[in-house]
Amino acid sequence: xxxxxNGIRIVLEHEEKFYxxxxxxxxxxxRKKLYQFLLLQMNALQEIEPxxxxxxxxxxxxxxxxxxxxxxxxxxxxxxxxxxxxxxxGSFYDKVYDAKRPELFFKSLPSRIAGHNDRVHxxxxxxxxxxxxxxxxxxxxxxxxxxxxxxxxxSSRSIEGENPLYLAQAKVYDRSAALGPCLLVxxxxxxxxxxxxLNIYRHNEKVFSGETAISKIKRPLQExxxxxxxETNFPKGVMLMTGTGVVPPDEFTLQEEDRVEISIDGIxxxxxxxxxxxx
Ligand code: DO4
Ligand code: MG
Numbered sequence: 001x002x003x004x005x006n007g008i009r010i011v012l013e014h015e016e017k018f019y020x021x022x023x024x025x026x027x028x029x030x031r032k033k034l035y036q037f038l039l040l041q042m043n044a045l046q047e048i049e050p051x052x053x054x055x056x057x058x059x060x061x062x063x064x065x066x067x068x069x070x071x072x073x074x075x076x077x078x079x080x081x082x083x084x085x086x087x088x089x090g091s092f093y094d095k096v097y098d099a100k101r102p103e104l105f106f107k108s109l110p111s112r113i114a115g116h117n118d119r120v121h122x123x124x125x126x127x128x129x130x131x132x133x134x135x136x137x138x139x140x141x142x143x144x145x146x147x148x149x150x151x152x153x154x155s156s157r158s159i160e161g162e163n164p165l166y167l168a169q170a171k172v173y174d175r176s177a178a179l180g181p182c183l184l185v186x187x188x189x190x191x192x193x194x195x196x197x198l199n200i201y202r203h204n205e206k207v208f209s210g211e212t213a214i215s216k217i218k219r220p221l222q223e224x225x226x227x228x229x230x231e232t233n234f235p236k237g238v239m240l241m242t243g244t245g246v247v248p249p250d251e252f253t254l255q256e257e258d259r260v261e262i263s264i265d266g267i268x269x270x271x272x273x274x275x276x277x278x279x
Pocket of ligand 2: 069241
């Protein structure tokens with residue numbers, strides 16, 4: 001089942017049919033066994049025309065915070081060790097990859113997040129920028145994983161590489177995160193075989209393509225969720241990006257007007273256009 005958010009309108013897709021859902025987003029999604037709840041609602045829902053998939057969608061988030069996990073794939077560890085070798089990063093990424101405690105960081109308030117077919121930003125003070133394609137979880141206030149979406153954890157590699165203490169500036173700024181196009185709600189946990197694909201287009205030509213799979217994440221998804229909740233409550237639930245396993249080669253940097261497409265099996269494709277963050 002998929003939930004799309006379009007202004008105040010929520011659209012539920014189930015078995016190729018579309019239904020209008022008369023709920024507030026937070027009230028609807030923040031529950032244990034969301035799939036079963038939606039199934040029970042089906043009879044009472046009104047069937048509607050499919051939405052226009054060429055239009056923008058709002059990110060599938062309400063008032064939740066967006067957090068992110070890092071260095072959960074070998075590829076991310078290796079790329080970051082290299083990028084920050086001059087600033088001492090040669091060893092600590094190694095340590096966090098193998099440590100019991102994962103790297104978790106605050107990524108965004110909902111108001112700074114871009115949706116599908118929307119723009120994402122690169123910073124004016126950055127010279128090396130990449131998208132990070134990441135499976136993103138919706139975790140209920142009861143600490144259960146109830147939904148999945150596609151996430152783009154836009155990152156400045158030049159700022160992050162200069163000094164690891166600059167991580168927040170490399171990662172957290174207006175439109176540095178995108179989520180969408182929908183929230184996939186499943187009866188059972190998402191398959192380990194699920195593939196994540198990143199394609200980047202410049203003037204309609206593909207300039208980068210890469211792929212990974214959820215099975216390559218070092219830690220179980222529930223373990224990431226459990227660490228996040230260790231000393232913090234999320235009364236409306238929380239979204240969590242689970243790290244990148246695809247990093248373009250070092251000579252690649254995003255440019256204005258690039259089109260970033262991230263696809264995850266079963267969820268769909270999140271499309272974003274790159275702009276410089278000119279206020
Ligand atoms: O440690 C820096 C950030 C890691 C990250 O965002 C990732 O691995 O996806
Ligand atoms: Mg990331």
